[in-house]
Amino acid sequence: xxxxxxxxxxxxxxxxxxxxxxxxxxxxxxxxxxxxxxxxxxxxxxxxxxxxxxxxxxxxxxxxxxxxxxxxxxxxxxxxxxxxxxxxxxxxxxxxxxxxxxxxxxxxxxxxxxxxxxxxxxxxxxxxxxxxxxxxxxxxxxxxxxxxxxxxxxxxxxxxxxxxxxxxxxxxxxxxxxxxxxxxxxxxxxxxxxxxxxxxxxxxxxxxxxxxxxxxxxxxxxxxxxxxxxxxxxxxxxxxxxxxxxxxxxxxxxxxxxxxxxxxxxxxxxxxxxxxxxxxxxxxxxxxxxxxxxxxxxxxxxxxxxxxxxxxxxxxxxxxxxxxxxxxxxxxxxxxxxxxxxxxxxxxxxxxxxxxxxxxxxxxxxxxxxxxxxxxxxxxxxxxxxxxxxxxxxxxxxxxxxxxxxxxx
Numbered sequence: 001x002x003x004x005x006x007x008x009x010x011x012x013x014x015x016x017x018x019x020x021x022x023x024x025x026x027x028x029x030x031x032x033x034x035x036x037x038x039x040x041x042x043x044x045x046x047x048x049x050x051x052x053x054x055x056x057x058x059x060x061x062x063x064x065x066x067x068x069x070x071x072x073x074x075x076x077x078x079x080x081x082x083x084x085x086x087x088x089x090x091x092x093x094x095x096x097x098x099x100x101x102x103x104x105x106x107x108x109x110x111x112x113x114x115x116x117x118x119x120x121x122x123x124x125x126x127x128x129x130x131x132x133x134x135x136x137x138x139x140x141x142x143x144x145x146x147x148x149x150x151x152x153x154x155x156x157x158x159x160x161x162x163x164x165x166x167x168x169x170x171x172x173x174x175x176x177x178x179x180x181x182x183x184x185x186x187x188x189x190x191x192x193x194x195x196x197x198x199x200x201x202x203x204x205x206x207x208x209x210x211x212x213x214x215x216x217x218x219x220x221x222x223x224x225x226x227x228x229x230x231x232x233x234x235x236x237x238x239x240x241x242x243x244x245x246x247x248x249x250x251x252x253x254x255x256x257x258x259x260x261x262x263x264x265x266x267x268x269x270x271x272x273x274x275x276x277x278x279x280x281x282x283x284x285x286x287x288x289x290x291x292x293x294x295x296x297x298x299x300x301x302x303x304x305x306x307x308x309x310x311x312x313x314x315x316x317x318x319x320x321x322x323x324x325x326x327x328x329x330x331x332x333x334x335x336x337x338x339x340x341x342x343x344x345x346x347x348x349x350x351x352x353x354x355x356x357x358x359x360x361x362x363x364x365x366x367x368x369x370x371x372x373x374x375x376x377x378x379x380x381x382x383x384x385x386x387x388x389x390x391x392x393x394x395x396x397x398x399x400x401x402x403x404x405x406x407x408x409x
Contacts, residue, residue: 029087031094031166032080032187035063039078039168044070051076051169057183060097060132064185067107067168071179077110077169084114088160091189093138093153099183100127106279107182110171111142114164118148121158122171122275126282127182138193143275145171147303151314173272175265200317200325205359207328207406210288214254214406221259222247223280223327225273226293228266229335229390229398236389242398243291249403261287269301270294270311274318286326290319291402293365295334295347296388305346312354330361330405335398336369338379338387363405365398372397 032038041050052069067078100107106124113119121142125135139153139160151157168184170177202208213220224243228234232241247258263280265272270292292315298308316329331354334347348366355362373379380387382394390398 028091028095028189028191030186030188031082032184033062034059034065034185034187037065039065039067039080042075042077042079042169044073044076051078052181054078059183059185061186064097064099064183066181066183068181069169069177069179072177073169074174074177075170075172076177077167079165079167081164082166084161084163086161087189088163091139091160091191092193092195093136093141093190094187095134095136095190095193096187097185098125098127098129098133098135099131100129100133101181102130103127103178103180105178105180106170107168107180108170108174109137110165110167110169111163112165112167113158113162116148118146119158119162120145120149120171121152124170124275124278125182126278127180132185136190136193138190138195140195143271145173145271145275147269147298147301147307173265173268174276196321196324198321198325200320202325202328202359205356206361207289207330210328211406213288214250214256217255219257219259220250220288221261221284221286222250223261223284223287223290224264224293225270225277225290226264226332227268227297228264229296230262230264230293231266232262232264234266234389236384236386236391237395240392240395242390242395242402245395245399246402249399253403264293267297268294269297269303270308270315274315277318277322281322286323288326288328289330290323290327291330291332291363292316292319293332293335295344295351296337296340299334299340299344299347305350308347309350309354312351313358316354316358316360328361329358330363330402331355332363332398332402333366335365335390335394336373338383341370341373341379361405363398363402365401368397368401368404369394 037054041052044051051073055066056063057066105127107127108124111121122145123137123142142152224230230243243262247260250258261284319329331351333351334344384391
């Protein structure tokens with residue numbers, strides 16, 4: 001178990017159930033009883049329309065607030081302030097009662113520091129159940145959305161008592177913003193939250209289970225997490241994208257049917273992908289392989305190797321926990337760009353260390369690109385017109401790097 005994971009587990013196990021119960025159904029100290037409207041919608045879009053409406057309805061206990069978001073409310077929130085106390089540091093996390101709209105959509109919460117908006121954290125919850133359901137969110141499932149934010153509740157991490165904003169909504173990184181609604185009641189602290197603390201680190205590094213299925217010509221499912229280098233919807237990838245080349249080559253090499261679930265989103269960072277992991281886990285709970293390829297956007301936003309390494313530790317643990325150890329994980333080293341040929345080397349180094357320490361498979365894309373791009377002319381062939389996103393040769397090289405990683409097992 002990694003030191004980072006251990007610190008998360010330790011902080012959760014040390015939480016006690018000494019918080020006073022108020023509000024009956026909330027479980028712990030109530031943050032918002034939702035008997036009055038305290039959250040206001042932010043303006044969204046060029047026309048600065050309100051992100052939606054909020055109304056009082058019958059709740060689980062007394063009244064509750066129903067939040068209705070308009071379509072395309074990108075980055076829209078219902079904002080409200082909160083006065084966190086030292087009791088928050090003693091809690092295991094938060095809870096609330098939820099009534100969804102019956103859709104396949106997801107709602108979101110956003111907890112932000114009292115004075116620094118770069119310290120922001122998010123969690124998602126499904127809306128498919130229209131009956132009251134209690135949602136519990138341990139601190140370890142609050143995902144930092146920007147590089148400055150450390151994990152919540154760990155020994156050296158962010159202290160929950162520093163929160164000053166408690167919002168409902170989703171930031172711009174989600175991409176999809178359908179109209180949806182949900183009703184919230186009795187937001188409370190929780191003294192204890194059951195968290196799966198199983199150590200899913202495999203006995204052997206790499207992807208032995210995937211290879212066994214491939215050699216037996218059994219069907220496999222692969223989830224690809226990443227940014228615009230993997231996102232099929234990005235303009236540079238509409239003709240060819242490495243993930244599809246890789247899947248086709250797997251089928252050609254082993255004869256197995258390959259189901260590819262590409263959940264990548266252009267402009268995103270690893271933490272954004274981790275926030276949205278429950279979305280694909282709902283429909284693909286036991287993939288055979290999850291590939292993880294990030295780093296460029298993190299570097300642009302100020303993240304450096306050491307923090308990226310810590311985030312990768314957390315990422316591998318989270319993927320394994322949410323798939324109950326069924327998914328094997330393959331990390332891909334951060335790809336250099338033409339104008340950043342050596343600049344992001346420490347990010348690639350962080351991936352190599354994370355793969356070794358977490359016993360994940362490693363596709364060293366960075367090394368492959370450095371070897372192929374020996375001179376300027378060779379480098380240019382790897383990229384498209386913007387010299388950052390991949391051209392056909394770059395996509396093929398990335399796919400070959402992943403295939404080589406599997407063959408080396």
